[in-house]
Amino acid sequence: MDRNQEIKKHRHHHSLVGITLVIAGVIFLAGNLGMIPPELWDIIARWPTIFLVFAFVNVVKKKFVPAFVFGTIWLFFVFPDVFPNVQTEEVWNFWPILLILAGLLFLYTNQKRRSISSSGPKAQDDDVIEEVAIFSGNMKRIESQNFKGGEITSIFGGTELYFNNSKLAPEGANIELANIFGGTKLVVPRDWNVKIKVVSILGGFADKRVYMEEENTSKPTLTLKGVTIFGGGEISNF
Incomplete structure (x- = not known):
């Protein structure tokens, strides 16, 4: 990677972090000011939202498999709040899906590693x-x-x-x-x-x-x- 490519990648990384922080700040400010419906704010203002943020970052990076995995993990945790009529016990019957998603992520990263390693003459x-x-x-x-x-x-x-x-x-x-x-x-x-x-x-x-x-x-x-x-x-x- 030459110097210009490195500078471009560095700027893109900082822009991505900046955009993510701005969006998060706007959402949380709107929530604190009561501009977001309480039922929706109760879902957003919880720790699983971190998985949603990570999914967003991966979408911007065009890494759609990790984005799907992290987005699904987020949905799994907030599912009881989104669908209150569904029994919690029924939701937890599907916990093996998390194992499947973790496996997909491992397969994705392994395949990506192989493709990157094979790009060089003696990697x-x-x-x-x-x-x-x-x-x-x-x-x-x-x-x-x-x-x-x-x-x-x-x-x-x-x-x-x-x-x-x-x-x-x-x-x-x-x-x-x-x-x-x-x-x-x-x-x-x-x-x-x-x-x-x-x-x-x-x-x-x-x-x-x-x-x-x-x-x-x-x-x-x-x-x-x-x-x-x-x-x-x-x-x-x-």
């Missing part, structure tokens, strides 16, 4: 990552000698990745993070350049590197982007 499995942890935990050692980046999604779960024996690609690497009621832990070599551009909403992403060499602009950089909502994350070098 290896660990060069591009697609990690998903939903109500679960992942721990993995990445030993790529040409790490290019990827995506990490942690929802009610956690992901731990260790890059101790890895090297960055000459052009650097970008990791897109999405922590929703979940967390991500990254351990990187001490000589890596790292930039953190993670947006935190009622959450946080901590830089816990205890030994940092002076940044060398001639060396590739690992850039962390994304969002943390009601979640956390950290990067360390030990």
